[in-house]
Amino acid sequence: MKILLKSLAVLLLLIVLAVFALVFLVDANRFKPRIEALAKDQGVALQIKGDLGWDLWPSIGVAVNDVHVAPLAEPDQAIASLQQASLLLKLIPLFSGSFQVDHIAVDGLKLNLKRDQTGKGNWEAFSKPPTTTTPPASVADAESNLSLDIQHISLTNSSLAFADAQSGSGINLRDINLTMSGVNLRAEPFAVDLGFVLEQAQVNAGKLTLAGKINSQVSIDKALNNLRLTDGQLQLDIANKEATTLALTYALTVTELQNNPAYQGQITLKETSLQKLLAAFGVELQTTKRDALGKFGLSADINGGTEKVKLENLKLVLDETSFSGSAAINNFETSAIRASLAGDSFNLDDYLSPPAKGEPATTAAPAHASDTPLPIDALRSLNLNIKLALKKLIVNKIPLEMVDAKVLAKNGMIEQSFSATAFSGKITTKGQLDARGQQSQLQFDAGVEGLELAPLLKAMEMDSKFGLQGAVQARAIGSSQGNSTDALFKALRANANFSGAQVRVSPINLEQQFCKLVNLVNKAEDPTTTWNEYTELTELSGSVKWRDQIITIDTFKAGVEKLQLGSTGKINLASDEYDIFLPLKLVKGKTDTVTAEQVAVTTSANGCSVGSYYWLERGLELLRCKGSLDEINPLHDCRPDKDMLVQLTKDFAVYKLKEKHGAKFDAKKQELEQKLDDRKQEAKQKIEDKKQQLLDKLQQRLNRGATSSATAPAAEATASSAPVPASEAVPEPAAVPE
Secondary structure, eight states: OHHHHHHHHHHHHHHHHHHHHHHHHSOGGGGHHHHHHHHHHTTEEEEEOSOEEEEOSSEEEEEEEEEEEEESSOTTSOSEEEEEEEEEEEHHHHTTTOEEEEEEEEESOEEEEEEOTTSOBGGGGSOOOOOOOOOOOOHHHHHHHOOEEEEEEEEEEEEEEEEETTTTEEEEEEEEEEEEEEEESSSOOEEEEEEEEEEEEOTTSOOEEEEEEEEEEEEEOTTSOOEEEEEEEEEEEEESSSEEEEEEEEEEEEEOSSSSOEEEEEEEEEEEOHHHHHHHTTOOOOOSSTTTTOOEEEEEEEEEESSOEEEEEEEEEETTEEEEEEEEEEETTTTEEEEEEEEEEEEGGGGSOOOOTTSOSSOOOOTTOOOOBOOHHHHHHOEEEEEEEEEEEEETTEEEEEEEEEEEEETTEEEEEEEEEETTEEEEEEEEEEOSSSSOEEEEEEEEEEEEHHHHHHHTTOOSSOEEEEEEEEEEEEEEEOSBHHHHHHTOEEEEEEEEEEEEEESOOHHHHHHHHHHHHHTOOOOOOOOOSSEEEEEEEEEEEEETTEEEEEEEEEEETTEEEEOEEEEETTTTEEEEEEEEEEOOOTTOEEOSSOEEOBSSTTSOBOOSGGGBTOOEEEEEEEEESTTOOHHHHEEEOHHHHHHHHHHHHHHHHHHHHTHHHHHHHHHHHHHHHHHHHHHHHHHHHHHHHHHHHHHHHHHHHHHHHHHHHHHHHHHHHSOOOGGGOOOOOOOOOO
16 A cells, blocks of 8 residues: 555656656747647637746646637738637646646737628638547537636636628627636536627617626536526616616526526616617607606516517506506517506507697697608408507597507508497497508408597597587498508498487577577567587487598588488598588477467477477578688587578478468469460461471472473473463473572
8 A cells, every 4th residue: 555655646746757857947938839720720810929838836727818810811910819818727636536726817808890892701811620530529428528617717808899881880888898707517607707798889869878787696407408597687788879787687587498498587677767768768758648668677587599488467656657568578589578568557649749839738730741651561461369458548639548559460461459438438449451552451440339428529629619418329430541641541331320319519500590580581580599519419320431531411400499400421531621511391399389370389398489380390491611620619610601691581481472372372372384385386386387388388389390300301302392371381390498
């Protein structure tokens, strides 16, 4: 045993002496030409301008200084350079077969990558090394032989620059400082700290600067197959036209690193200004509410892999609104996005573009609005399944409650459904956009039930000149086609129907207008009646159709006290004008007095008496409403139709004359009509007789001409043989007028 120990001691002494001889007697710089030649054989121009050095105690290692790497064709155009690098191994553990690295340090590493106008990168100039048939070591072998402990790893003062001549853009990743302490493969946590500054420049855009810091505890197993990140913190200071900070905390566990990586964990984004963040990336938004998008944050459980990612238990805050739910990208290649969110109250108006100066916040869309093409390719590539539920949503100042919205999109088919309650009623819509063909096809079905009109108009600030009260039901079904918003609007075709049990229209009183017309025709004074400044419509119903930007009233029916109201006309959306007639009919009630001696029919208890049976059950299309949709004003727009009023006055005069003279009027009228018929018949007979006389005369003259032509030769022969007495001579026929 002593001999064995002595032998080992001698062997160890020889190894130590050999190491000392290597360090002190051999100059490492002697190997520089050989190393550079080996690199040249691999197609790399390697220049080691600094010294190579040895370290022995307490660690053994090597250091290299001032190294440059370039293609052989351009040895002066360095793609990579290094100020200093060193590797130190712990000496004592080597004797026990343990590979423990004391320190790996790299300082001043610079990578300079470029792409020219043709798209070729300068790194492509390196010659490819010859292929080798040596099989790689198996993972099992690597696991059995690898025992790695590194006390300290550092990468300092390093940078990476990339310039693209094609796009004119470039990035500069500088001030890279990475430190890792206690690195091991025993699945024990070790600290990792990384800092960097990223600068990006683009043509006609400002320079974006990101200063980042990453701190985390990392654990990795011996097989290099499972990775765990704990106490992770990421901070990004972003500066462009705006400056903001992103702070993210995370914890992740990654499995199957070498085969099919999968990860799960938690992430939390601290609240930040989304508006400043977008501005820092060059996206400037103008919103109605100045501080909109001022607060944004989220937290979620995250899991996924190389093909998908999913956020569960998602909590999202946007300004004053909180959302919860889940979101996922089920397939990165097809961008299959799935999301289901539920929120409390959200005001969409705050995030819309503010109106132009001098323009009211709510205006009708002008007919000459600029056309917006549909992003057909983008629509065809959508793969969405999104659900959104909100307790309250404000859109165009309309408060919607219990909102439930869904969007499905795949292979160019986009379907949506929407339901909400508003103003004591319910709103439902569903639609489909088919973008698969040359022309996009749109179909929709929308309806409201029990919607109160007064608060709706008030919310839309449309009640200043025109008022409606009451609840209505309505449904519209339509379709369109086109590849732009303007084309879809112009090609829109729809049918709609509506109804309401009791609707009040203000500030016009149609009963009062009817009585004024009656008194005007009767040449009577208006009664001193106090009229309501509204019209009460009962049993309202009707239907309209939309074609070529024109809304036509097909049917309309409503009751106004004892009046029956109808409507015909059109609304021209292209010219922003409407022209509507309001036919009225007075219906006799059970309590009305209608006798041969007296007519006392009143339109209502406090209304006016028409004073004549003439007005009963007669459709009177006298009232006409015509004006601008944008400035609708019933008191100004609704007036009696002059032509119809003149005709009505004539008819009423005839009626009164008949009413006064009774049977005499009818007999006289019949007599006049009979005389007129007799005269017509007499004139007609005279014309026929005169026509027949002219035809007879014409026929006689034609006959005479034919007879003279036939007897002329015989007359000449007789004249040559014997004289004809003067009394028997045939006179020469007169010429027939043409």
